[in-house]
Amino acid sequence: MKVKVEILKSSFCPKCATVKEKVIKVSKELGVDVSLLDPVEDTDRIVELGILTSPAVVVNGKVKFVGVIPTEEKIKQAILEEMT
Numbered sequence: 001m002k003v004k005v006e007i008l009k010s011s012f013c014p015k016c017a018t019v020k021e022k023v024i025k026v027s028k029e030l031g032v033d034v035s036l037l038d039p040v041e042d043t044d045r046i047v048e049l050g051i052l053t054s055p056a057v058v059v060n061g062k063v064k065f066v067g068v069i070p071t072e073e074k075i076k077q078a079i080l081e082e083m084t
Contacts, residue, residue: 003030003082008037008046008056015069019055026075030083 005027009016020036027034037046039054049058053067057075064070064078 003032003060003079005032005034005079006037006045006058007034008039008042008051008054008058010039010054013054015067016055018069019057019065022070022072023057023075026072026079030076030079032079 005023007016007020007023009020024034037056037058039046049056049061049063051058051063051066055065055067055069056063057065057070057078059078060082062082065074070078
């Protein structure tokens with residue numbers, strides 16, 4: 001099953017760079033595509049998902065983490081849940 005991971009990050013968010021780095025690392029290990037949601041360019045998608053805080057990690061359209069820095073293991077578990 002194809003899995004799509006989206007990351008909402010903003011340049012003024014101190015946690016966002018760390019979350020982006022972790023998600024990209026885990027996604028590469030699992031062979032999953034990652035796209036970045038820009039708070040200015042992708043407002044329709046962000047509103048559709050109901051995200052009010054960054055960083056946020058979305059897997060297959062399901063918001064998995066918001067406003068926190070998840071561990072690599074938790075990110076991996078969230079992605080693997082959507083692969084089954």
